[in-house]
Amino acid sequence: MPQPKQSSLSLRTYLAVGGLITIATIAYYWSLEKPLAGVTSPPSVPVHVAQVQQRDMPVMIPVIGSVRSLHSVEVRTQVDGLLLELPVNEGQLVKAGDLLARIDDRAIVAALEQAKAQQAVAQAQLTAANVDLQRYRALGELKAISGQTLDQQIALVAQLRATVQSHQASVAANQVQLSYTQIRSPVTGRVGIRNVHEGSYVQSNDAQALFSVIQLDPISIEAALPQARLAQLQALAARLEQSPAPMLAYSNHGGALLGEGHVALIDNRITDTTGTLRIKGNFANSQGLLWPDQSVVVKVHAETLPNALVIPQRALRQGAKGSFVWLIKEGKALPYPVQVTYSDAEIAVVEGIQAGDTVVADGYSRLRPQIGVRIVEKNDSGVPPVAKGGA
Template sequence: MPSKKTTLLLVGTLVVLVAAGAWALLRPAASKLAAPTAVPVRVVSVAQRDVPRYVSGIGSVLSLHSVIIRPQIDGILTRLLVKEGQRVKAGDLLATLDDRSIRASLDQARAQQGESQAQLQVALVNLQRYKLLSADDGVSKQTYDQQQALVNQLKATLLGNQAAIDAAQVQLSYTQIRSPVTGRVGIRTVDEGNFLRMSDAQGLFSVTQIDPIAVEFSLPQQMLPTLQGLIGATPAAAVDAYLGADTDGQTGDLLGEGHLTLIDNQINANTGTIRAKAEFNNPGQKLWPGQLVTIKIQTALDKAALVVPPTVVQRGLDQHFVYRVTDGKVESVPVQMVYQNSDLNIIKGVQANDVLVSDGQSRLKPGSRVQILDEPPELTQATVSEQQP
């Protein structure tokens, strides 16, 4: 016969099992799993348009002609006929030197030429007379030959006198300093009354051509075939010069529009770059010699290209892809990157007007349901009143 303690243990166990069975039968039904939440995203449509391709670099503005005006003879500067900063044309008189000594030498050379001409005229008359007399043996053959030699000597003397006159005229022309180029006068280093020497390194001032003007720039050596094709095109490739580049890659103020004119004849082995030059019309003088500018050259034009913002294209393990929205869900579409810059990407693998995700891709996977958000409202700048001290 079981003991009282064993009976109590069996009864307790039975009560626990009955209670567990009752709870299992009477508990509320489990709630259904919550439906997946839609991921908020922003989208854009694939645009189709012609897109020009550009290459950019840093260039230095330089003058096509820049001349330091120096004297070609020693002398005192008597007049300065131009002011600093004045625009001059080729051939304009800029300054004059003291010419009195050279004019005296020129007059002396002309006087010697006149004397030689008179002597030559007499010698020619005597030569003609001796020629007639020699026919009748009136003078010896030796006398006739000596007179012929004298005529030749005087002719040579006359040529020497003319050469002296020409040299003096050249020296006299050096006393008038004329501009060899059309340009702008720089800061002068001398004043009227100074004694100038040909050995002076500074010169009087410089004359620099401003219009037209050139920009020299360097590009990676990989651009050489492209540059060769551009410079051989008709018309030559257009080159734009900008004041500078902003931190976000956007160009600054446009300073001029020119064309590619020259590719250097060798590549810099130290930097792996090739130098090139473009020429600009500069009537407004916005480009200035020595100025650093950003240049942009259009290298190609992609017609009817499929364009999206850079944030649309994602980088996968093996290829690029985009998320395309269809019926509230997204699918991953592999694409080919044709061209990219800071503003846009040209891709292949989608169609024009396809709706692609541009923001919120980090929470997406193929098949995810999405909620398309509107563009955020523009931020309004609050007006803050200044505190009076």
């Protein structure tokens, strides 16, 4: 009888194991099919976008420049004497011809009067000698005097005429010296800090000037560009005769606009020690934002790219194969290669896309090819407008 029990137990064991295997198999396939039935597309990525613009784009060359006054004058005395008066204040705006300083002129006035008196004496002697000469000529024709006497009188007249001319020169020299006692401004500008005060004794050989007068409006900016820009600058120089090239001056990179001017001159040679080419621009400066010897960032309008495709600089991305943009097509993002022909801090000029295309300007960190996007904000241009006279 033990044998049938063992057979019955083995049968039940096999049935139980087979049932477990069947359940496990069903559960396995059910687990594979359930996710497929419930698969959903990944959530759309929120992005900011901009449209590709087509427009004429000015190419601006940024460079560090220095502000230079067109007229900077160190005011010095040309005569020795006591400084009697300084009728202008430090920092005052003066016009050309305004009185800046007055020096004691009494000694020069006295010398001038003495020279005038000596000139008058010599002139009287010359007049008398000329009268005598006329008499001697008449007597000479009558053979009443010797030829030697007539010749001596002619020589005396010539000598006195030279004496008169000498005294005239002395008078003129003293008048010039007298004019130096009143120092007038040669330019319109601003008075600097004084180095002397009323009552000081000044001399023409003093190492230190009285003060300076510097013209502020108009004003110039000088900058040095690398010789790699020579071709652009040569083309720019050829266009200067037809139309001025705009220049913009900023306080720093990305800073406030200080002035708008134009290129006045491109130097005639490259500096061999630095390998740079100097340029100079003139700026109106009625508000006084540009100050002599100030360092500024200058942008020079070198050329204009016609019908350029423009996108925001932030839309441009870099990959292993070069530059690309995320292009929006049918609600999905696609990486699209582009060629960059010009760029600055705000915009990029590219090739390879079309005007009106929509590109991602921000929010591309979670993008991958063919992923859906949700436009959060759309800027029709996404590109800052061209500034007056440049970009």
